[in-house]
Amino acid sequence: MRIKKGFVLRQLLGEYVVNGEGLERVNFNKIVSLNETAAFLWDSLKDKEFDTEMMAELLTGKYEVSKETALADSIKLAEAWKETGLLED
Numbered sequence: 001m002r003i004k005k006g007f008v009l010r011q012l013l014g015e016y017v018v019n020g021e022g023l024e025r026v027n028f029n030k031i032v033s034l035n036e037t038a039a040f041l042w043d044s045l046k047d048k049e050f051d052t053e054m055m056a057e058l059l060t061g062k063y064e065v066s067k068e069t070a071l072a073d074s075i076k077l078a079e080a081w082k083e084t085g086l087l088e089d
Contacts, residue, residue: 001049001050001051001078001082001087001088001089002048002049002050002087002088002089003042003045003046003047003081003086003087004085004086004087004088006020006021006022007019007020007021007086008020008021009034009039009042009043009046011039015033016033016034016035016036016038016039016042017031017032017033017034018031018032018034018042018086019031019032030084032084032086037059037063038077040058040062041055041058041059041074041077044058045058052071052074052075052078053071053074055070055074055077055078056070056071056073056074057070059073059074
């Protein structure tokens with residue numbers, strides 16, 4: 001999977017948000033809020049092909065979290081991003 005082109009992570013007033021930028025995102029009228037951990041993953045994965053295993057590896061490399069917890073959290077986050085329309089296969 002991959003983050004769709006045209007989505008940008010920004011920090012506004014101490015909060016991380018993703019919004020669409022450019023003509024190809026005209027129909028995307030949402031702003032998606034991310035916590036610091038999700039923003040770390042977004043920034044690490046932008047412009048790359050990735051899977052939930054790779055996401056979990058990034059999490060275990062940065063945070064003190066078990067592989068099982070990191071993988072479960074990565075699966076939930078990837079599903080949420082897919083449902084929101086931020087990812088493509």
